[in-house]
Amino acid sequence: MLEAESTHHHPGTSHEELEHEREYVAGLYARLDELREDKVRQLAEVRRTASAGSHQNRSERDAFATLYEDRLAQLNAVDDRLAFGRLDLDDGEQRYIGRIGLSTDDLRQLMVDWRAPEAGTFYQATAFERQGVRRRRHLILQRREVKAIEDDVLDPSMLTEGEALQGEGALLAALNSKRTGRMSDIVGTIQAEQDRIIRSPLAGALVVQGGPGTGKTAVALHRAAYLLYTHRDRLRSAGVLLVGPSSSFMTYIERVLPSLGETGVVMASVGRLMPGINAIPEQDPRVAELKGRLSMAEVIGRAVANRQRVPAQDRVLDIEGQKLTLSPKQVRRARDKARATGKPHNEARLTFVKILLRELTEQLTEQVESGSLGNTADRSYLAEDVRSSRDVRVALNLAWMPMTPEKLVRELFAKPALLEAAAPGLREAERALLARDPESPWTEADVPLLDEAAELLGDLDASGGRDGAAREADRRRDLANAERALENMHQSLADSGVDGVLSADDLADHNAVQDDYATTAERALLDRSWAFGHVVVDEAQELSAMQWRLLLRRCPLKSFTIVGDIAQTSAAAGASSWQQALAPHFGDRWQLEELTVNYRTPAQIAEAAVRMANAAGQVVSAPKAVRDGRWAPIIDRIGGVQPQTALVKAIPEELAALDGGLLAVIAAPHRLGELSSALRKMYGRRVGHGAGSLEQDIVVLDPRDAKGLEFDGVVIVEPTELLGSGRVGDLYVSMTRPTQRLRLISSTELPEGIEA
Known part of the structure; x- marks a missing residue:
């Protein structure tokens, strides 16, 4: 203790x-x-x-x-x-x-x-x-x-x-103290073990491994605040990204950093890491595992390359009555030169188009001049005729179509022929799993694929609109305006009493985005290419290899705080060891720290969870619990009684014991509807989901949404159903959420080890 x-x-x-x-x-x-x-x-x-x-x-x-x-x-x-x-x-x-x-x-x-x-x-x-x-x-x-x-x-x-x-x-x-549905900071009670990790150096990747209740999330949040304070000059403009496992989790922690004096951290769940996309969880774990494989980067790469097509035969183009021929050899040569620029698909398309427009213009000019009997009139209009020709536009788009990431990935999974061409290494049954309706919502497993596609496709505007030179010219103009504006800045500062000076770069950046969004955090959240100075990842054991690839793109410096517990991995694409998760991306350039004290879970409950995991053959860290609870786990064997009936009967006793505390009902996803309905008939608006609220002291959720959260009491309905796919993560997570009481309602045999 x-x-x-x-x-x-x-x-x-x-x-x-x-x-x-x-x-x-x-x-x-x-x-x-x-x-x-x-x-x-x-x-x-x-x-x-x-x-x-x-x-x-x-x-x-x-x-x-x-x-x-x-x-x-x-x-x-x-x-x-x-x-x-x-x-x-x-x-x-x-x-x-x-x-x-x-x-x-x-x-x-x-x-x-x-x-x-x-x-x-x-x-x-x-x-x-x-x-x-x-x-x-x-x-x-x-x-x-x-x-x-x-x-x-x-x-x-x-x-x-x-x-x-x-x-x-x-x-x-x-x-x-009673839970409120929102995480509280621990700034006044940080322990020496936690403080040492919080104040670790910025550079490199720091892995914080900790069992349930060790304060991993609190350490991650306080470390983000500490780094922003200590390395303000470096991180002020680049910012810090904090990534969590779910929207419920992000709501749960959203007040902590402001209470610690920081308001500029970008916080996003894994489903919000692609601007404009608010993804839902991937329902089929087999699909999540497939999309999470690192080899999917190669699939997306081939899907992009396959959109740069060489026609099988000559194509005849009509330009103002003149017949031109576009040959496969011409298209292949232009494609190879465009690819050789090393630019993304949409940007390289500009080179491809310029080459073929020039060659077609030369071909048209030769035809016109050969029939003009020496007429030397100006032929410059011919280039515009070629550029504006419908036949030319169609032919060039068929060979090299500008693409958005959403269109590429949507069509890849909606058209079997495209997927087969891009993913020859997948079995037919695996490709069938990936097939989806093009109108289906995006999932969290899609986000890294969209990001990969965005990286390979580049800016759509560059495919035929404003090029990089034009954008750079705009930047130089903004900077010149900012420098002129700063000539009177010192006097303005004195007049206004502000205690800092902006550089011309700062002001130019500010002007460029002022009409749309003001803060670094807001700009970063809307800019996929934003490079953060540091990334904090919570529940990191759940990330797939493709999600890690996305995060590494967000922080090229590879400055990370990685927080999690391998024993709690429940995602099909998640990791079974930190070495497995990190080696493909960091090599051996990461440092492991471990939290050893369980501050949240009473000893009787923590020990039951560890016994259950060990009996199922999983080795879990067993941090020392700092306190005994008032109650050992309570077990209701209900036989043939309906689970929702048994739950409604048990809830009054739980609410009375918790005396105003927050109660969570955790069950497999397919049971949530019937359990919520039964409880709402009794308790109305007091019943919610996720982390709850000030008005909701009973929440119903599945283990995924419970991950990272804590409650005064937890009731697990049909615990055996949370042991699917041979993993104990879902049940282990669920059993270690309470700070006071744990109750299990089961119509079947309990998993081994729960009872001492």
């Missing part, structure tokens, strides 16, 4: 000490409010003059407005429990730790940002290695008011006679 590594002293703390902390924290909030008012005033001033002046002046004000809005969003997001700790140091200094750093106007430090190096000892100091800390004080706030203080006394000379060793009350209070 939880071991005290320091002396903890709590309610005996004097009333005077508590009042002192209340007064100091009130001062911190007064400073926070003052900073907010400043930004509100500055933002209002900018908006009042937003439509006046030149284009350059408006651009400056737009840039200032964005800066003020971002800072104001940060100040608003940290209001709840602004400060959470104090360090008393050997030199007599008292150092307050909070969600952001605060200073007075004359730069006297009031509170240290939890990510700053000087805050590290709040998490790392122990009674054995004090690191200059005499006492660590936890400030327990409810909204803005200090309700209690708890001291970890690390220097024995500070102890008064009779004080005893106790557990860490702040941590246990957080662990025992």
Whole structure:
């Protein structure tokens, strides 16, 4: 159980000490409010003059407005429990730790940002290695008011006679608090093991392996916030991408980073990593496994190449009554030259078209001149005749059609002949699995294929519209405008009171996107080619090889934080080891760290889940649970009773035991409809799905959507159905979601190992 590594002293703390902390924290909030008012005033001033002046002046004000809005969003997001700790140091200094750093106007430090190096000892100091800390004080706030203080006394000379060793009350209070349907940060209770990982260097790929309840997701989120703080210059413009397994998971964690002082992280589920596509889960695990294979990159590559066709015979073209011949040899030569440019399909098409238009124009010119009896009139109009000819357009499109990724992939799976030509290595039965109606919605397994196609196809505009040179000319023009706008920037900054200077590059970028979206995060989410400075991947064991390929394209520097638990793999295309998942993409250039303490799951429940997995032949990490629960797993054997009937009967007891906590009902996907319907007849709007909400304290979901979430209580209906395909991941995940109670309702024999 939880071991005290320091002396903890709590309610005996004097009333005077508590009042002192209340007064100091009130001062911190007064400073926070003052900073907010400043930004509100500055933002209002900018908006009042937003439509006046030149284009350059408006651009400056737009840039200032964005800066003020971002800072104001940060100040608003940290209001709840602004400060959470104090360090008393050997030199007599008292150092307050909070969600952001605060200073007075004359730069006297009031509170240290939890990510700053000087805050590290709040998490790392122990009674054995004090690191200059005499006492660590936890400030327990409810909204803005200090309700209690708890001291970890690390220097024995500070102890008064009779004080005893106790557990860490702040941590246990957080662990025992009721779930709300949204994840809470752990910034005030980060443990030394977690802190060491959070503060690991930026470069390279860091794998954080941890069993259920070890705080993997919390570590990932706090690491994202830490990296943005510590490497602001590098990551500010490139940004950080955080990828999770499902939309329910993203909703669950969405408030954490703002509460840690960060509002610019791009957060997306695996189904949202292609702009404009909101994919649904792939229902058939066999299809997911096929689409997830790394060899699918070759299939997409062949599908693109097969759209660059050489006709089997000559094609006769009619141009204003003149007959021209387009031969297979001409098309092949133009195709080979276009491919030799190394450009993507749509961009290389421009070269292909130029070559054939020139050759056809020369052919037409020769015909016209041969029948003109020496007439030397201007023939320049002939090039336009060739370019505008319907026959020419049709012939060139048949040989090299401009394509979108969606059209390529949709037709690939809808037309058996195209798939057979692109995927000769697949068996006929496998190709049959991939066949789909062209109107079907996109799935998460399709997203990497669409991304691969987008990479190989390139910009559709370049196939016959604006080329790269034109876009670069636009960029140079924007940059020149920005440089002119910056000539008066220093005076504008002084007038507006802003505390930073934009470069011409920053302002040009800002101007280019101002009409559509303002923040780095918004721009990155809408730009498939955006290169992030760092990527955090949660539940990474679920990713297929093709999904990893997509993510590596998003971060060419290969700077990753990879979080997961191999034992919880349930996706058909997921990994059975980190080596298997990462070697094709990172080689041996990744480092493994392991979290060893289970903070969420009571010992009785955690041990039952591990026994079940071991009995099924799967080796799982078994992190040490820090606390015993009040209840061992409860088992209802229902025989011939309908599962929904047994569930409705059991729910009142669960709700009473949880006393306002969040209850999850987890079952195989095919049962969710009938279970939800039965519960809604009894509890109406209290029943929801996913992570729930403030109005919904009963949620019904399948193991996939439960992944990464936590609940006060869990009821698993027909647990044996979650053991499909020889994997224990779904049942293991489901059994390790609760923080208090676990109940299993089964009409068949339970999987081995659950009962001690």
